[in-house]
Amino acid sequence: MARIGCWFLPSEIIDACGLKCPLPVLKMEKRLASMASGATLTVLATDPMARIDIPLFCRQHGHACSLEAAADTMRFTIVKG
Numbered sequence: 001m002a003r004i005g006c007w008f009l010p011s012e013i014i015d016a017c018g019l020k021c022p023l024p025v026l027k028m029e030k031r032l033a034s035m036a037s038g039a040t041l042t043v044l045a046t047d048p049m050a051r052i053d054i055p056l057f058c059r060q061h062g063h064a065c066s067l068e069a070a071a072d073t074m075r076f077t078i079v080k081g
Helices: 023-033 050-061
Strands: 012-016 040-045 064-070 073-079
Touching: 012 023, 023 040, 023 050, 023 073, 040 050, 050 064, 050 073
Parallel strands: 012 040
Antiparallel strands: 040 073, 064 073
């Protein structure tokens, strides 16, 4: 993880803003496949279906997922299980 001052940045970020279902989940799935267990992935998305699809995928595959929403953009933080 990169470190700037006392802030830690996620090791991986996917900007899926503007992409429609199922592309955000497919991009996330592909990136997670190449990551080690315990690694963090951040996914930015604007498609309203991502609010359902990304957490569902994470539950089904044993990954932790949290969501922060601001304006039109959702920020999912996923820890690979």
